[in-house]
Amino acid sequence: MLKRTFRVKAVWDDEAKVFYSESDIEGLHIEAATLDEFEEIMMDEAIDMIISNHMSAADIASRSFKDIVPAIIWQRPDVREVA
Known part of the structure; x- marks a missing residue:
């Protein structure tokens, strides 16, 4: 059966000051300074x-x-976690 559901999570890297992706989508690697930028790249x-x-x-x-x-x-992470 073909897998039809995939997950993407944005995780904040405090040292690099970027959100990076954790995902089960092979080849999807995202780093972005803001959640809006992350979401745009993901889409x-x-x-x-x-x-x-x-x-x-x-x-x-x-x-x-x-x-x-x-x-x-x-x-999408709770932005309070990042602050």
């Missing part, structure tokens, strides 16, 4: 990484569109 890159690294051409060709569209669970 631009996550689907491409899922299609490139988690789906074969056969998966895409043999399933309906609704069966291959992944769900991404985005865990």
